[in-house]
Amino acid sequence: GAGVSQTPSNKVTEKGKYVELRCDPISGHTALYWYRQSLGQGPEFLIYFQGTGAADDSGLPNDRFFAVRPEGSVSTLKIQRTERGDSAVYLCASSMIAGAYNEQFFGPGTRLTVL
Amino acid sequence: AQTVTQSQPEMSVQEAETVTLSCTYDTSESDYYLFWYKQPPSRQMILVIRQEAYKQQNATENRFSVNFQKAAKSFSLKISDSQLGDAAMYFCAYLTTSGTYKYIFGTGTRLKVLA
Numbered sequence: 079g080a081g082v083s084q085t086p087s088n089k090v091t092e093k094g095k096y097v098e099l100r101c102d103p104i105s106g107h108t109a110l111y112w113y114r115q116s117l118g119q120g121p122e123f124l125i126y127f128q129g130t131g132a133a134d135d136s137g138l139p140n141d142r143f144f145a146v147r148p149e150g151s152v153s154t155l156k157i158q159r160t161e162r163g164d165s166a167v168y169l170c171a172s173s174m175i176a177g178a179y180n181e182q183f184f185g186p187g188t189r190l191t192v193l
Numbered sequence: 194a195q196t197v198t199q200s201q202p203e204m205s206v207q208e209a210e211t212v213t214l215s216c217t218y219d220t221s222e223s224d225y226y227l228f229w230y231k232q233p234p235s236r237q238m239i240l241v242i243r244q245e246a247y248k249q250q251n252a253t254e255n256r257f258s259v260n261f262q263k264a265a266k267s268f269s270l271k272i273s274d275s276q277l278g279d280a281a282m283y284f285c286a287y288l289t290t291s292g293t294y295k296y297i298f299g300t301g302t303r304l305k306v307l308a
Binding site: 109111113118119120121122123126133134136137167169171173176177178179180181182184185186187189 | 197199230236237238243284288289290295298299
């Protein structure tokens with residue numbers, strides 16, 4: 079596609095439920111990044127992939143969060159046993175390759191609300 | 194660890210006037226990249242301008258320019274001839290060149306443009 083797309087745009091769930099958030103990167107982009115943006119804050123890094131492998135997952139807050147990218151394209155961020163504190167906008171970005179000079183293109187995000 | 198600070202939660206500017214958004218950062222690295230991103234209500238982060246730390250010349254992109262003071266660890270964004278479409282959240286971001294390509298964002302500045 080022309081840009082990074084994320085589905086769903088909005089997700090409302092109940093505390094304790096499992097959710098999956100999907101990211102479709104720009105075609106041909108090998109690097110993919112997940113960020114979390116809480117209300118009134120800047121985005122915070124969660125994880126990034128180069129190809130199929132997670133190159134840096136140091137930002138995942140705990141073991142309830144997990145992300146996959148099995149074919150090196152689409153990625154899914156999975157959150158188990160959701161908590162109210164997980165409510166945020168989850169942003170995905172992609173770049174041609176992972177590198178300092180390769181612009182990260184962002185999607186519109188998924189707004190997750192945990193009741 | 195690197196940190197990015199934006200001390201202006203909100204700024205206002207009259208249409209056609211000039212405004213400067215402030216950003217300071219802390220790092221022990223000598224080589225890195227700095228960015229300004231714009232986030233309109235659509236939530237999609239848009240790259241405004243980029244600065245490589247090893248370049249002494251300040252970056253410029255049309256009406257947008259930066260004042261990069263490496264010794265002072267300051268990176269301000271100047272918007273000239275402000276337009277209504279410039280109204281958005283602006284985030285300053287740091288990117289290390291030491292092998293992991295995650296942005297560290299500031300908390301953002303909301304820019305209002307007055308007609």
